[in-house]
Amino acid sequence: MCGIAGFSVNASLPPGLTERYLHAMGDAIAHRGPDATSLWHDTQFAMVHRRLSIIDLSAAGTQPMRSPCGRYVIVFNGEIYNYQILKQQLLEQGAVFNTQTDTEVLLKLFQRDGKDCLTHLNGMFAFVVWDTKLKQVFMARDRLGKKPLYYYHTNQCFAFASEIKALLKLPFVPKQIRQDAVKDFFFYQYVPDPKTIFAGLLKLPPGHYLHFSLTDKVLPQPTKYWRLKFKVNGQRSSGQIQEELTALIDDAVKIRMVSDVPLGAFLSGGVDSSAVVGMMAQHSATPVTTCAIGFASEQFDEVQYARQIAERFATSHHEFTVKENVTDSFEQISRYFDEPFADPSFIPTYFVAKLARQQVTVALAGDGGDESFAGYSKYVVDQTEHGLRQRIPAAIREKVFPSLARLAGLSQATPFRKARSLLTALATSSDEAFFVTNSFFSAELWQYLVKGDFAISTADYRPSEITCARYQEADAEDHLSRVLYTDINTYLPGDILVKVDRMTMANSLEARAPLLDYRVVEYAAGIPSSLKLHGKDKKHILKQSLKTLLPEDILYRKKMGFSVPLSQWLSKELRPSADRLFYQADSGLAQCFDMRKVQQLWQRHLAGEHQFTQELWSMLVFEQWWQHYMTDSNIADNKVVV
CATH class of the missing domain: 3.40.50.620 (HUPs)
Known part of the structure; x- marks a missing residue:
């Protein structure tokens, strides 16, 4: 387990600056690999690796690791669980190994199979390979996305890292908010891939690879190498x-x-x-x-x-x-x-x-x-809603239920909230309904809070597009399978x-x-x-x-999940933070929301109306993030300068 980062720019850098960039990127993710840090670069590509030693604790496992022929250089974050089996196969084909690491197995497998090496791997991984001969970059992420990989790519430069904070150390990586990603966050409580909260910075999606040459004029798109298929084998008891x-x-x-x-x-x-x-x-x-x-x-x-x-x-x-x-x-x-x-x-x-x-x-x-x-209770709720949707005529659902949902207004009292959610879900398609039922912001609350230019720029964007796209692409025949795929x-x-x-x-x-x-x-x-x-x-x-x-x-006991006493935290332990951040002079929330309305919701919460607990929490999280990452005085803004 480690942290990886690197970059390439279409211009020569002053002596020593490449190393300064690499050290800054590595230091930003030092927590991912406290055991060692190593750098490698040639005139066109540079990589840094922060190591958390798990397999082969010797210095022989140091990364970036170069192939014996000198053509390929790899940085790798993760574990390949079947590496010993793969190593034995490679040994039988004449391969020679100098370490006991899964990194060396992965590198030799890539040398042999190129992108097809991904089909042999059982593990969690994010890795980048630099081909010094063809001047090509290959980067990949494991099937389910257990290990992260972010990147920034223009015609002038390319950079990658395990975490965004390492990318932000580079002077040529901008720090501009992506507005549709902000809207995504409030509805999902996270920013779905391939977006990040920053315009121009992307996540490599799970089960994808990216292969390109530094001389390419057209920026490449990631290629999906694994897709989960819900094909039932009816022969098994x-x-x-x-x-x-x-x-x-x-x-x-x-x-x-x-x-x-x-x-x-x-x-x-x-x-x-x-x-x-x-x-x-x-x-x-x-x-x-x-x-x-x-x-x-x-x-x-x-x-x-x-x-x-x-x-x-x-x-x-x-x-x-x-x-x-x-x-x-x-x-x-x-x-x-x-x-x-x-x-x-x-x-x-x-x-x-x-x-x-x-x-x-x-x-x-x-x-x-x-x-x-x-395993989630939401699947039981969704199946119930889906069953009702199948039994109630579409004409009634689509014409009558939206009006009934609007009658519930913005009230967050539990009966009204549940009724509005149910009516809205029943009035729409199965994929849209799954999004509505599991969103953390309602469309009505968003419209109530959003303001000005931010309201205009995001008016036509629907976060549900992400859920619906995954639901529709599922290779499945029944509704629950499509929901699980989503x-x-x-x-x-x-x-x-x-x-x-x-x-x-x-x-x-x-x-x-x-x-x-x-x-x-x-x-x-x-x-x-x-x-x-x-x-x-x-x-x-x-x-x-x-x-x-x-x-x-x-x-068979009732599932609790990893729940926390959030309402209590907001009213007591976290109240000082909320009082400060919701009234911050340089508020990030004020970029998109009417702060008087946010403050009104907060006061209602303090008065004992806890119906907006998750929404207020997400606003508190957003503001805390903004103050740390977007204010000029913050450490996250300290880029390396020439």
Whole structure:
């Protein structure tokens, strides 16, 4: 696990400036790789690597790594879990290795197969290869987007990095807000790929590569090399599926336990993390190290369930309770996100990563099960809405329901809010409805708050276009499969995996997710939807598969997720920050919203009307991000200058 960055400019730089740029970029992401920093450059291309040593701790594994022939140079962030199998195949073909690293295996595989090397990889990765002979750049990201890769490309320059903050160190990378991305953020609570919050800066989407020459006149578009297909294999019985699924997940866990440094697991006490820990225990000769986070509020505390699993599998268990200094934590932790990011569970994720790092360098996690096996409550709601949509005549839904929804007005009282959401969802198409039901801002609230030129410039843009495009492109026949495909291609990489990557890397900890092994994801896509969401039983087939491993009360207890007492935090611990930021003189929110209306919503919240909790939180997050990244005096604006 590491941090990578680099650049190329169509002009010669003064002596020493290339190294200064590289050091500045590397220092910006030092938390991703505190063990070592290394530079490489020729007259046209420059790369820096920050190393967190996991496999082959010797200096032989140093990156950027150059092929023996000298033609290719690679920087790589991630882990290739099947690298030993690939290495053996290469050895049989006459390859010679100088290290024990997966990086060298990847480099030799690229030498042999070029872009087709991607089809052989099982892992999480983002890497860039510079071809010194053809003057070409090849960059790729893993199938599901576990590792990040950002880039900036014009006819004059190219730059890439694991995090945006490294790109912002370069004087030729602008820092201009992309307005449609701001609108996306408030509706999704993150900025979906390939956009970033900055105009001109892009995310390489999951499952894509980018291959181009520095002499190309036309800027290239990323190429998709992997697409998830929901093709049901009707020949398998439920029992056969359970047996095959268990074996596949067990293998995914086993290959992720290869490490030259201490290894443990995150444990929430939910189905997914409990299954991972249980399978780890079966493959470990010593007690598995587990870490759990709790809250002082019993409503959000799940440590009792984590403790139950820890006792069942005799783990070396560690716990931490989040109960104070939330304000300081929020302001400091949020700085690791280079874009506004409003999933409040990033705070406990940071603390569980911090706790784990005190014990281990690698931690396995349960991420991915909900998206593949329909584990969220929203899927039950969506199926209910979809069923109603099928039964109520379109003429009634499309002509009558919008008027009824408008009668609910802007009231955020729970009955009105739910009625408005349901009526709006029923009045539209299935894909649009999934967006409406799961948006964090309503169109009415956006119109109420947005102002001036920002309102005009974003008036014709609909964030739902992203959800609808993914839904429509899904290679699936039923609605639930299309919804799962949509989440796997939006919410999973844009929210869940960003959160886990930034919070673990903030603590120089590597996180591995067995349920996001692409083989597990592909297998799950071939399971009939009725076995995933069985009535109201979420993750039905996965639970059935785990009955011999986990107790019934863990498998079938009510899912809490990584919830936080957000309303309480806003009213108490975070109130000083909100009071300051919502009345900031150089407010970023004032660029797009009527601040008098924002302040009115805030006062209503303080008066006990907590219906706008998530919306106010997202505005607080946006303002905190703005003050850190967009104000002139901030460290994030300190570019390297000649």
